[in-house]
Each structure stands twice: as C-alpha cells, then as structure tokens.
Amino acid sequence: MDVRALVFDVFGTVVDWRSGVAREVGRLLGDVVDAESFADAWRGRYVPSMDRVRHGEQPWTDLDGLHRASLDELLAEHGLPDTPEDVRAELVLSWRRLDPWPDSVPGLTRLKRRHVIASLSNGNVALLVDMAKYGGLPWDTVLSAELFRHYKPDPEVYLGAAELLSLAPEQLLMVAAHVDDLVAAHKCGLRTAYVHRPSERGPAVADADINVSALTDLADRLGA
C-alpha cells in the first residue's frame, strides 16, 4: 500500500458520541428523560435523516440542521414540547463536545508525522472544527460531507476527498468503526482500516485492508 493520507470517520471512530451527548442531555434536560436512551434515539434518526437528503426527498441540509429537526421530533414524542429555544440550540451543540477515545489523540499525533490526517465525516465543517478544538484532535485539515453536499456513503464524498488532496483514491486510507462506510470507500478505490469500537456494536473483525482496535494500533501497523 502506498497510502499518503488517512481520512477518518469521526462519530464513534474517533470520539465517543454516546456518553458525550448523554452527558449534555442530562445537564440540559435533567431527570425528565433517560439521557443515554435519549442519545441513542437521537442517533437512531441520523441515518434516516441523511437518507432523505441522499435520495433527493429534502434539499441539502447540514448535520446541525438534521440534528435540530430530529431533536424537535424527539422532544415532542417525550412530552417536552415546551423546551425553550436556547436549550434546543445548546443541545444541538452537544455533538461538538464529545470526548475522544483515550487512544485517539496519541494515535492521531503519531499518524500525523508521516501522513496527512483529515476528518471525513458527515458532520458539518463548523461542527468538526469546534469538536477538534474541544478534544485536541490534531487534524491537518477538516474534510466534511458539507464540502461535497453529499452524505456518506455517497461516492462523491470519498472521491471528493481524494480530489481535494490531489491523490489517487488508492492513496487514501479510510478509517472507520462502521462496515458500511468502509464498503462504500472500498467501492471508490480507497484502502480501508476497520477500528473495532465495541460501543458501535460492529463485528470484531471486518473485511478491510487493516483491522485494529485503537488508533495507536493503527500507528503501529503503519510504522508511525
């Protein structure tokens, strides 16, 4: 493999969205909801909401916008229709205040020495920039579905990343804890690395070029 750049899925792969969102839900809504179940239900609407955009049923909407719409639905379903506007806005920002997994910053820091490292997330640019500052993620640059106005797993995202980095698809390594992301990246010609994150509930091992259980392991594998 002649990998020049590593592009990373972020939610679940680099940061722990569940505990971070649950913490903010608990802080902002209190005991009226079960915070972790609420976080799971919110995340449950993620793929269906992007699919409406991907299938042309809804014009381009960034992830902050999709998160806000699904939050409004969830609050209504939980009998909380009177949640104030400022609390809703703050809840949407909880997706920026997510802690990296313990191996993420050490692994990325090593990987950055010899490779370009970039996010390649469905999160919007502002979200990813704020999250990187919050967690100290040392990206060389932030790449986002927003730049291509297509959500993963649309091929435009993977091929768009290669084009912006002026690399051939096979010079990019897509790193993700989700098999569907890697399958789509592989179809576009990218190399793939599967990171097993138990809380993402994927298989222990996937059909990928590299299988690891931490970004520090990935640094070992790439001699970084």
Place this chain on the structure above:
Amino acid sequence: MDVRALVFDVFGTVVDWRSGVAREVGRLLGDVVDAESFADAWRGRYVPSMDRVRHGEQPWTDLDGLHRASLDELLAEHGLPDTPEDVRAELVLSWRRLDPWPDSVPGLTRLKRRHVIASLSNGNVALLVDMAKYGGLPWDTVLSAELFRHYKPDPEVYLGAAELLSLAPEQLLMVAAHVDDLVAAHKCGLRTAYVHRPSERGPAVADADINVSALTDLADRLGA
C-alpha cells in the same frame, strides 16, 4: 470586536514565497536563470491568471494548474523549452515548500488558543495542506478558494468562509499583507488586520481594523 475566527492570506502574509520559490528554481534550473527574478516573474503572472478565471475567460482551474501554465510560458520565454516534464512538475511543487516568516508559527500557535485559525488562500487544498506540514503551520482547518471555485477577491470566498464556519462575517478577522484582500473582505463585512511585510511592498500602515508587523504582534493585540 467579537472575533471568533481568524482567516489568513498565506503567500507573503504567513510564508515567504519569494525566497522559497527562488531556492527551488535555483536548485532545479541551476545558473541558467536568475532565480529571484524568475520567482518574481512567475508571481507576476499570478493575478492575471486568476483574473482570467474570475472573469469567466477560462473554466475553473486550481492554482497548481495556473502555476503550471505560467511556468510553461516563462520557460519558453527564457529559452528553456526543453525543460523536462519531471522538472516542471517539481517546480510547481516549490509553492508548497515555503518557509514561514519567523513570527508566523509562534503567533499562530498563540492565536489558536482562543480563536479558530484557518488559511483563506487562493492556493488549492492539497497545496495548503502540504505547505502546512512543511512549515508546521498549526491550522485548525484549511480553507481555500478551491472550495468555492472562486478566487479572492471575489466575495464568494470571504462569505463562503463565514458560512462554512457558521459565523457572521463580522465574527471573522481577515489577516493579510495585501490591501486589496482586506478591502474586499471589508466589503463583505469581515474585520481586517493588516500585516506589514516589507517584501510584499505594501504601505507601512493600511486602512484596517488592526495594523501589525508580525503575527506575534497580532496575538498581543488580541490578548492571545
């Protein structure tokens, strides 16, 4: 001023393009040309080449492509039409191997603590990512004219940066050593900081919100 993000012109403002390009020209072409004059002549074609794109006379072409076309013209004019392809390709990459001014990395590192810092350059994304790795520029993210398919001073670049960062134009501070860049940013509602770089041959002081002579001075001014 409620400035949340600082966006930087790069060539001349953050890095010393003249001596870096001259060094690579000398290394790759040898004594057959005066390296510094050649660098100046190459840079002299920069604005006219972007203007052809800006005025619709030429379809979108990234800066690597514009640099290559003007290099080919220059080599022909200098009686060097037989310069090999690999040397031409390497010369184009000289625009990525530019040293930061001595104050740039210390200043950016301080400014990054409390603000988002991003490039906002006519250089393409791959060029800016490679340049940042070469010089250790600690961008939170790379923003480029390429993302908007418009070159500065088109308003789409300044307003596009604000949109991607989810900020109002007045929450962005455009930092540049070139007055025309700041005038265009100001027209779009951005705040402006002029950095006097004598080799860029601009005035000592410009009509900007902030005037400084180094990025460490800018950090002082913003209390970073």
